Amino acid sequence: MSNTASTAPERPGLGRLALRTSSEEALQRRIAAIEEAGGTGTWAEDEPGLGKLYVTTDPDGHEHALYWESEEYRAPDALRPALKNQPQAKPNRGVGVRRLGHVNFLAADVQARGLKTIESFHTHGTPPVA
Numbered sequence: 623m624s625n626t627a628s629t630a631p632e633r634p635g636l637g638r639l640a641l642r643t644s645s646e647e648a649l650q651r652r653i654a655a656i657e658e659a660g661g662t663g664t665w666a667e668d669e670p671g672l673g674k675l676y677v678t679t680d681p682d683g684h685e686h687a688l689y690w691e692s693e694e695y696r697a698p699d700a701l702r703p704a705l706k707n708q709p710q711a712k713p714n715r716g717v718g719v720r721r722l723g724h725v726n727f728l729a730a731d732v733q734a735r736g737l738k739t740i741e742s743f744h745t746h747g748t749p750p751v752a
Contacts, residue, residue, distance in 0.1 A: 639725055640675060640687040649690045682729050
């Protein structure tokens with residue numbers, strides 16, 4: 623795993639959504655569920671602070687990854703936060719995120735995409751807004 627904190631993308635937008643599993647066994651179960659549902663993936667080691675990722679793409683072209691191993695981010699002294707619940711003090715670029723509550727994606731077929739996501743990633747779907 624790398625210590626670098628630079629994750630600047632080549633273009634605007636979400637490049638890849640990486641989700642940490644609750645254990646190595648859970649990672650293997652999610653991979654099996656994705657492949658059982660007809661999905662495919664590859665292994666990558668290209669994210670700073672993360673171990674091996676299982677990378678897959680959904681039918682709408684969004685790249686997703688699952689991983690288990692990770693390093694906890696340690697801010698340099700100049701960016702060390704005063705509050706313990708913040709990853710760093712005053713991020714003036716990007717987002718100083720520790721955890722996300724939700725992520726929204728556009729999909730050509732919302733019902734089918736939502737069902738596949740719930741089954742493969744074992745997530746909780748939300749009601750469509752319309």
